[in-house]
Amino acid sequence: MSATLVSNLGWYPASWRSHPARQMPAYADAASVRAIExxxxxxxxxxxVEDAARLRDLTAELAAGRGFLLQGGDxxxxxxxxxxxxxxxxxxxxxxxxxxxxxxxxxxxxxVARIAGQFAKPRSANDETHEGLTLQAxxxxxxxxxxxxxxxxxxxxxxxxRAHMQSVGTAASLAAARGSxxxxxxxxxxxxxxxxxxxTRRDGAGRWWATxxxxxxxxxxxxxxxxxxxxxxxxxxNVVGVKCGPTINADELLRLIDRLDPLARPGKLMLIGRxxxxxxxxxxxxxxxxxxxxxxLWAIDPMHGNTSMSGKRKVRRLPDILAEIDAFFAISKAEGxxxxxxxxxxSALDVTECIGGRGPASVDELEKNWLTACDPRLNRAQAIDxxxxxAALLA
Ligand code: PEP
Ligand code: CO
Numbered sequence: 001m002s003a004t005l006v007s008n009l010g011w012y013p014a015s016w017r018s019h020p021a022r023q024m025p026a027y028a029d030a031a032s033v034r035a036i037e038x039x040x041x042x043x044x045x046x047x048x049v050e051d052a053a054r055l056r057d058l059t060a061e062l063a064a065g066r067g068f069l070l071q072g073g074d075x076x077x078x079x080x081x082x083x084x085x086x087x088x089x090x091x092x093x094x095x096x097x098x099x100x101x102x103x104x105x106x107x108x109x110x111x112v113a114r115i116a117g118q119f120a121k122p123r124s125a126n127d128e129t130h131e132g133l134t135l136q137a138x139x140x141x142x143x144x145x146x147x148x149x150x151x152x153x154x155x156x157x158x159x160x161x162r163a164h165m166q167s168v169g170t171a172a173s174l175a176a177a178r179g180s181x182x183x184x185x186x187x188x189x190x191x192x193x194x195x196x197x198x199x200t201r202r203d204g205a206g207r208w209w210a211t212x213x214x215x216x217x218x219x220x221x222x223x224x225x226x227x228x229x230x231x232x233x234x235x236x237x238n239v240v241g242v243k244c245g246p247t248i249n250a251d252e253l254l255r256l257i258d259r260l261d262p263l264a265r266p267g268k269l270m271l272i273g274r275x276x277x278x279x280x281x282x283x284x285x286x287x288x289x290x291x292x293x294x295x296x297l298w299a300i301d302p303m304h305g306n307t308s309m310s311g312k313r314k315v316r317r318l319p320d321i322l323a324e325i326d327a328f329f330a331i332s333k334a335e336g337x338x339x340x341x342x343x344x345x346x347s348a349l350d351v352t353e354c355i356g357g358r359g360p361a362s363v364d365e366l367e368k369n370w371l372t373a374c375d376p377r378l379n380r381a382q383a384i385d386x387x388x389x390x391a392a393l394l395a
Contacts (some may be wrong), residue, residue, distance in 0.1 A: 002390075007234075008234055011039070011231070013198075013210055015191050016232040020227060021227065022122075023222055024228075027155050027157055036160050036161060038198070042200035046212050046330065047171055047214050048212055049209045051183065055214045056267055058267070059270060059297055062110060067106070067110060068101065068340065069110045069342070070112070071299065072375075074118060075376075076372070076373040078146075078373045083166065087170060087173040090113055091178065100387040104392075106395040111184045111185065112186070114187055114345070115253030116186075116213060119143075120188075121143075121191070122191060122221040123138075124221075128148070136153045140192075141159060142162075142163040143159060157194075160176075185214040185215060186215070196210060209238055210238050214239070217243060217270070233260060234261075241270040245274055245296050250291075253271070254290055270296070271298050271302070277327065298332065298340050301344070310363045316353070325393070346382075347372070351369050352366055352367075352368040353376035353378075359379050359381070
């Protein structure tokens with residue numbers, strides 16, 4: 001008798017419910033949440049499982065030390081986004097960036113957008129106060145509304161239906177835009193588990209896939225080994241990203257890897273460092289050493305560790321972003337680990353959200369065209385220049 005190896009023993013799509021779940025909205029009416037979940041269970045998948053499987057084949061190559069991942073898009077999508085324009089914009093931006101990168105990439109250049117499901121946001125504070133009024137924090141359009149009034153800020157489960165519909169449309173436009181050419185895959189943070197669970201579907205071989213996006217990632221605030229989010233992600237076949245912030249240590253990361261991918265399947269896990277330019281030098285080497293014999297892919301998110309505050313504005317500076325990328329390449333080289341990709345927050349528009357380069361020169365200029373629903377993004381020119389910078393590091 002041969003034993004079949006299963007990676008997700010004891011797992012089922014709802015098994016996260018018996019684990020502590022952080023960053024989840026408190027819906028007022030449990031019955032209406034259940035009704036929405038039932039509708040999502042009957043709804044069309046956002047992506048095709050075959051495409052999610054294709055992405056895993058590609059990340060397996062990256063984990064073997066060939067090729068490069070370009071991942072990027074909005075911090076948060078919005079229900080107000082004009083979808084056709086948005087998709088055309090991001091496709092054009094990926095085209096321009098991959099033009100800069102391609103000649104210097106040995107192996108597949110894998111394109112993954114933060115799109116068609118990037119609607120839920122983890123927050124550092126549960127509420128927000130303005131002029132004496134305290135309301136729940138905005139948690140992304142899939143949960144509540146961004147405007148500062150009590151009704152908008154109340155979590156509304158109906159928003160999951162709207163997010164699903166917009167995601168289906170966005171994913172279809174994205175697939176159509178590239179046709180049979182090199183695809184742009186979709187990704188988002190797997191944060192809102194009542195949305196993810198009903199979109200989890202079985203393939204012909206009995207394996208479970210998230211059909212809300214090709215790749216899902218675990219946020220830095222929800223990566224406790226016993227968390228509901230880790231429990232959900234350990235059961236699906238999709239490529240899973242793990243955001244690794246400054247508070248993770250090598251032991252914790254190894255336990256997380258063992259939990260999420262006990263069979264050590266090449267390219268299954270994408271570790272995404274986000275330490276900040278000042279900290280990466282102290283923190284990344286030990287993590288690279290600890291994971292050296294794991295078939296994982298290492299990438300860098302140079303955005304989230306390089307954020308400071310100026311009043312109520314989040315501030316990010318291009319020199320810090322580039323410095324963290326430079327350090328990532330240098331450390332990877334020194335440790336003999338493949339520098340496998342970058343994970344960015346970027347817009348195809350001429351926004352003024354990050355300081356430096358072909359963007360605003362100072363904090364005073366951030367107001368000019370600040371459009372993000374959450375964190376500051378690179379504008380089009382900054383993103384293209386960053387791609388040229390990375391291309392030089394790859395040469
Ligand atoms: C994000 O990618 O938008 C995000 C919230 O990242 P992190 O979990 O790394 O803070
Ligand atoms: Co963000």
